[in-house]
Structures are given as structure tokens and as C-alpha cells.
Amino acid sequence: MPTEFEMRQRNAKFAKDVRAGKKATHPSRADKLANRSALSLWALGLVVFVVVGGVLFELIRIIFL
Template sequence: MPTEFEMRHKNQKFAAAARSGKKPTNPSRQEQLSKRSPIPVWALGMILFVVIGGLVFELVRLIFL
């Protein structure tokens, strides 16, 4: 078990970090999930592939046919 001196030192260090504006703790799971995109990266990639691929094929059809 830590001594009273060690606990006091850690508390002072934590308080100093909190006052300086640094985030003193790790973000919670709910905060991490709120920052994530609602659409997964692979789904966005598939949508872009279909849209851009369709656009390329349509341009090829218009130009060469």
C-alpha cells in the first residue's frame, strides 16, 4: 500500500495536470464511441467504389460509343 507521502504527491500531480487543462484521465468508452463515424470505413469505400466506378463507365460509354 502506498504511503501517505506518495498518495499526496500523486494527488498534487493529478491536480496540477487537471488545472493545466490536460485531460487527467483516459476517455471513457462512451466518449470514444461518440467520436467515431456512424458509417464504417469499408462501407464508405464500397459506396465510393460503386459511385465512382459507375461514373467512369458512363463517361467511357459517352466518349467512345
């Protein structure tokens, strides 16, 4: 197991590399939240179902009634 001094050195090197523009191995929580959609997947599916379903029912009503 690395000592506290070694861990501090590795953390400092990692922080310096990230600040220098190198890609971080794990995205930060802020980056993950920035990439998330404002609408969840199930809510988007529900909206699409309602809109497409409404259009289909209207077409069926127009054609057969």
C-alpha cells in the same frame, strides 16, 4: 503493490481532477463511441467505389460508344 486505501485515494484524486476540467489520461468508452463515424471505413470505401466507378463507366460509354 499499493494497498486498497491508497488505490481509493488515487481514484478519488483522479475523479476530482477530471471533474475539475483536467484532461483524463484515457478517454471513456462513451467518448470513444461519440467520436466514431456512423459509417465504417470499408462501407464508405464501397460507396465511393460504386459512385466513382459508375461515373467512370458512364464517361467511357459516352466517349467510346
